[in-house]
Amino acid sequence: MTEQIASVTAHASLQEMLSFERLLSDLSAAFIAIPIQDIDHAIEQGLARIVSALGIDRSTLSRVFPLTGRAEVTHSFAVEGVDPVPKRLLPARDSNPWALAKATANEPIVFASLDELPPEASLDKENWRKIGLKSHVMMPIVVAGQLHGSLNFGCVRSERSWPDDLVARMRLLAEIFGSALARKRAQEELDLAVGFERLASNILASLVLSRPGEENRAIAMGLRQIGEFVGAERVALWHSGVGVPFGVTQQWNADGFSGPAAEGKSVDLPWIYGLVERGSVVRISHLADLPTEAQADAATLRQIGVRSLLAVPITVQGSNAGALTLASIEREHEWPAAVTPGVSLLAEVFANLHAREAAERRKLAAEVEAAHWRERLAHLVRVHTAGEMSVALAHEITQPLGAIENYALAARRRAAEAVPDMSRLVDLLDKVIGQATRAGDVVTRMRGMVQRHELEPKLIDIERAVAECVGMVKMDCELRDIHIRLAPEDSFPAVVVDEIHLQQVILNLLRNAMQAIEGAPPGGAREITVTLRVKDHEEVVVEVSDRGTGIAEGDLERIFESFYSTKSDGLGVGLAICRKLIEAHGGKLWASHRDGGGAIFSFTLPTATSVD
Structure with a gap:
């Protein structure tokens, strides 16, 4: 009888493992090429299959914010009669410190009974109970040595x-x-x-449109929007x-959170001020993590009432001119890395405003100031253009990334074979490298466009430059x-031209x-x-024609005026900047009506021979 029970148990265990292997294979294939917008639905379906395959009560996917130690339940599925874990933020650093430490060390937590937990997990045990x-x-x-979340399998009945x-497969x-x-x-x-x-x-x-004397109002509005x-x-x-x-010159507070940014002196924040003065960005997500030398700042x-802080230095002509700080009062804040470059850009905007005001006070040459701000506006248009292309860029980058994942998974399966086919492995890794290069080219192309840039004319092949721009929007x-x-x-x-400025005009x-x-x-x-x-052997002419809405009568010249736009969400500076950039290279830019409807935009550039 005992042998019969053991046989039935072993058979059930084997069936469970086979079912789980099928699940593992199915999910691995399903997630390889799934579109970004379908990932949430696929995750929920995957959790449902996990619960069914293992005969458990609930499976949950959580996201962890490493800097603050908070966990967010993003997806959860439970059998009928058992409530799924609600999507909410959990203070894991305080409620489950032992579990957070184990997860951070990439160690799984496995227990068949709460009584198996060690004494140091007493707080976690009580909360789980x-x-x-x-x-x-x-x-x-x-991912890359940093905790990003956890996949959880639980029984409550x-x-x-x-x-x-089974744990290894998990x-x-x-x-x-x-x-x-x-x-x-x-x-x-x-x-x-x-x-x-x-x-x-x-x-x-x-800020550019603000009139003299209205800069403070424009800055205040900018601080609120940030x-x-x-x-x-x-x-x-x-x-x-x-x-x-x-000290603080201007400040915005959300409704119900009025108060000082600090006492207004560097002695109140000596550690933070020292880093900012040296040009370093300061990111504080958790005050308890500040070093010993920053205890005065923490106090x-x-x-x-500040719980988290981001401080970005403002630099003018190589010297520190202040800082832009963002403070979280209500809760701890992670300050994602994706935000930091944008805050730095805004800090630079405010720095340029300070520089402009100082230049006006010192009555610097109007031509120098105009060129300075024209380049700032040119940079604005390039950033705005890149933003409008974001969907296509994300799509273009996602394709090689999906291929990389597919080839890497295939390489891992080949490597796990008893006698790996090394030539096949090398071929798969070469494909990974090729796709990574393809994705890198897209990023490099965009980075070159949105970086701040000074005029650098050089001899270029204009047909190649135009073809690259066409490829960027294809x-x-x-x-x-x-x-x-x-x-x-x-x-x-x-032609002799600054290639970044030429690309900006064409794009x-x-x-x-x-x-x-x-x-x-x-x-x-x-x-x-x-x-x-x-x-006439002296000019190259480039024309961009379309069959779109066309240009209204009387607007062929007006569309090149600064801050005039026919689009509801347009900035009204794109074409004005383009004309200035072409004229700076000795060319001309104009618009005309296209026969049968649409518009033609044409510009000329002198050939290198005619320039000589």
Whole structure:
């Protein structure tokens, strides 16, 4: 009888393992090429299959914020009669410190009974007992050595054991969910970064448009927009200089959170001020994590109710001119890395405003100041253009990333074979490298465009430069069902031009053409044609034509005026900047009507021979 029971138990265990192996294989294949927008649904379906395959009560996916030690339940599924874990933020650092420490060390937590937990887990044990947990496996999700979350398997109606073989497979399952979670988080960070760049563009435009004497009002509005976007309750602008103490010049507080940013002196925040003065960004998510030498700063922050702080230095002409600080009062804040570059850009915007005011006070040459701000506006247009292309860029980058994941998983399966086929492994790794290079090229291309840039004319092949710009928008055109065609008519002499500025002009004209086609009545030709030709051996002519909404009579010149836009969400500086950039290279930019509807934008550039 005993042998019969053992045989039945072994058979049931084997069936469970086979079912779990099928689940592992199915989820691995399903998550490889799944679109970002479908990941949440796929995760929920996966959790439901886990609960069914293992015969457990509940499975949960949690996200951990390493800097603050908080955990967020993102997905949960439970059998009928058992409540899923609600989506909420949990102070894991305080409620489950032992579990957080184990997960941070990439160690799973496995217990068939709460009584198996060690004495140091007494607080965790009590909290688990309160929610009715009887048996549990918590498998940490670690990416690049950092804890990102956990996949949890729980029983609340009865206890059960967890065989070692099953626990090993659970780790593989956590890696699959971790990969999907990492892809989703990368997209969220991309959306956050693009959103913040757009916010920075709007704030910069409002500062540029502000009249003399209205700068303080524009800055105050900018501080409010920053705070509301990132969820900070207090945003402050600090100023320092020769003979001027480090202190707050302007501050915004959310409703119900009025109070000082600090006492207003560097002695109140000596450690933070020292780092900012040396040009370092200060990110504080948890006051308890501050070093010993920062205890005076911690005391000041506690006194004024600050729980988390981000401080970005403001530098003017190589010297510290102050800081931009974001403070969280209501709760601890993670300050995602995706936000920091945007805050730095805004700090630079305020620094440039200080520089402009100082220049006006010293009555610097108007031409120098105009060139300075023209380049700032040119940078604004490039950032705005990159923001509008974000969907296509994300799509273009996602394809090689998905392929990398697919090839890497295939390589891992090959490596696990008893006798790995090394030539096949090398081939798979070569494909991983190729796809990584492809994704890197997209990022490098965009980074070169949005970086701050000074004029650098050089000899270039204009046909190649135009073709690269067409390639940059090709994916976006495909997503909009627009055909784009490059039609060079001659062989072209070289031109002397700043390539970044040339790309900015071409991309701006292409984006305008795409938007004009999107706004046109249905049924028309959805086509953009880019033509290059040589005129009198002295000029290269580039034309961008479309069959879009066209240009109203009387607007052919007005559209090049600063801050005039025919689009409801337009900044009104794109075409004005493009004309200035072309004229700075000795060329001309104009618009004309296209026969049969649409518009043609044309510009000329002198050939290198004519310049000589």
